[in-house]
Amino acid sequence: MTYRIAIAGLHMECATFLPHVTHRDVFEEGTVRGRDVLERFRGSNTVMGGFLTAIRSAGAEVVPILHSDGGAAGMADQAAVAGYRQEIVEGLAKLRGEIDGLLLHLHGAMVTQDELDPDAMTLNGVRSAVGQELPIMVALDYHANLDAASIAGATAVFGYRFSPHIDMGATGERAAQCLLRTLAGEIRPAMAISRPGLILPSIFSATDLTPLRHLVAEARQSEERQDYQDISLFAGFAYADVPNCGASVIAVVDGETAEAEALASDLSNKIAAERAALSAPVPVYSLEEGIERAFEIARTASRPVVILEHADRANDSTYGLRALLPLSDRARIAVPFIWDPVAATVAKAAGEGAEVSLALGGHSAPLAGGPVSVVAKVHAVKPDFAYRGTGQMRAGSEVRVGDTVLLDVDGVEISVTSLSQSAIDFDPFLQFGLNPADFDIVLLRSKTHFRAAWEDFAAEIIIVDTPDYGPADILRLPYRYARP
Ligand SMILES: [Zn+2]
CATH class of the missing domain: 3.40.50.2300 (Response regulator)
Structure with a gap:
């Protein structure tokens, strides 16, 4: 039957x-x-x-x-x-x-x-x-x-x-x-x-x-x-x-x-x-220590170093971005998939090749680090963008990012999406004609999913804790219901 x-x-x-x-x-x-x-x-x-x-x-x-x-x-x-x-x-x-x-x-x-x-x-x-x-x-x-x-x-x-x-x-x-x-x-x-x-x-x-x-x-x-x-x-x-x-x-x-x-x-x-x-399978660094270590390794590494701003739960925290921008002359840095629909709209309206002033990221919540004021050159605009994932985890799945722009801020390559999506694989580079291997330092916000693509590819994975909503030290959180 x-x-x-x-x-x-x-x-x-x-x-x-x-x-x-x-x-x-x-x-x-x-x-x-x-x-x-x-x-x-x-x-x-x-x-x-x-x-x-x-x-x-x-x-x-x-x-x-x-x-x-x-x-x-x-x-x-x-x-x-x-x-x-x-x-x-x-x-x-x-x-x-x-x-x-x-x-x-x-x-x-x-x-x-x-x-x-x-x-x-x-x-x-x-x-x-x-x-x-x-x-x-x-x-x-x-x-x-x-x-x-x-x-x-x-x-x-x-x-x-x-x-x-x-x-x-x-x-x-x-x-x-x-x-x-x-x-x-x-x-x-x-x-x-x-x-x-x-x-x-x-x-x-x-x-x-x-x-x-x-x-x-x-x-x-x-x-x-x-x-x-x-x-x-x-x-x-x-x-x-x-x-x-x-x-x-x-x-x-x-x-x-x-x-x-x-x-x-x-x-x-x-x-x-x-x-x-x-409870402690890998080291977790402060942002300052983590960045120092990343630049140290990137000096001699042939592949990118991943800095993981994992405490971000909304894909728009700015602690890592704010700390990395002043260091942009020391390494080629990529910051894929910051969620900021307003910045994406402004940059899209300005068009490819334009220069725009933006208050980038950090809008989602009080602990997201607040927006960073930047002057950005608009490299590329992808209106209402969606793609079929090519990474192992998202294979064949539709990934919708909405209006998305690729920005150059002081030499740092930043993609800004209108819909919140974590960068977990190489698609945030490949879908925009970029090669992840061209960068020394990549700032990600994933927790574990990035490992499918990056574990073997990255020169090192450096986990940093920031004052955000998903810290590694969970004793910082004001639990009411969870059992002790
Ligand atoms: Zn899960």
């Missing part, structure tokens, strides 16, 4: 310490409905792309409902989330009795003004709409904050295995395969969650850092010993202040819940035992 499988998604990562709420207009930019879901995601390294690949390979029929993505920013607006949730729930209610299963894509670190675990509310709403019997497999981000209540509505839950998230598509496929095998009667999934009691700053959640790399590998070895077993290690998201903030492990087995419980708590205990090493 041909299975009919519904797919839907509601996705956002919320850094609750940021002062601004993400409203419906932002979600709507990242929303597709019905058959448009297929067009948007087919062939891309995304959860939805993975769902589609697996469903098509199995010869099953896909019923796309809606996918909405608010990106990664401050808290999500309650009314916006409730609206998309209702669309998904109503879409499913109409299909009751006509579908065999549901694949759902959530992030796991969404927060609204009224809900500390809106992903759980969405899952529970969906469960009510489809009934207790229908299998619901959920794919979540590796940075999900989870507890037993978060996943109660799901049949089985799967998270990305890596950060950088190079396996988003593969995670969608894992969830879909579990659903398809369940429908075929090959397996009966049972699931359990365990929490080691650990909150990791994003910058330390990269899965190629030791000891996280070994803990992830441990889960793979366990899986290889069984016909069906799937273990997800979630790093959690430190910048969402919620009661379930922190790392967790979810095990899915073909068998009894007790087996899943034993597996999840075994890995969880191993994570807890590595607490000290996980």
